[in-house]
Amino acid sequence: MLSNFTKNINCSIFQNPSGLCVPKRFLEVFVVDTKGNKHTVPFEDGDNLFESIHEAGLDIIHGSCNGGIACGECVTLIPEERKEDVSEQEEDEADCLEATGNKIKNARLACGMILDEDSEGIVFTIAPFDN
Numbered sequence: 001m002l003s004n005f006t007k008n009i010n011c012s013i014f015q016n017p018s019g020l021c022v023p024k025r026f027l028e029v030f031v032v033d034t035k036g037n038k039h040t041v042p043f044e045d046g047d048n049l050f051e052s053i054h055e056a057g058l059d060i061i062h063g064s065c066n067g068g069i070a071c072g073e074c075v076t077l078i079p080e081e082r083k084e085d086v087s088e089q090e091e092d093e094a095d096c097l098e099a100t101g102n103k104i105k106n107a108r109l110a111c112g113m114i115l116d117e118d119s120e121g122i123v124f125t126i127a128p129f130d131n
């Protein structure tokens with residue numbers, strides 16, 4: 001009875017294949033800020049880390065280009081064993097990291113990493129330095 005009811009309403013949250021409305025499932029990663037505090041960051045498949053952190057209401061990462069892969073200020077470290085679980089580094093991100101002198105192993109730009117289901121549970125660390 002309940003499923004018939006839910007199949008007939010306009011589902012603005014998420015409708016699974018059987019037609020039931022269920023809360024949209026967000027995936028999660030974790031981000032350790034420069035003070036060592038660990039934050040949960042929900043995201044959807046295809047979001048980048050920089051945007052996800054801001055959409056979570058966290059004021060823990062900054063970038064004067066506002067996520068444009070240009071300033072090199074959102075350097076974030078990813079664990080070696082999880083490097084393959086985010087998008088590959090594109091040329092513009094590599095150029096930006098090189099131009100800003102960030103050649104730390106496992107450094108990525110938060111705005112250059114696209115997250116997907118494989119990214120769930122990664123613990124990122126915001127690089128503890130300014131550019």
Ligand code: FES
Pocket residue numbers: 050062063064065066067068069070071072073074096109110111112
């Ligand atoms: S916010 Fe500027 S490079 Fe990421």
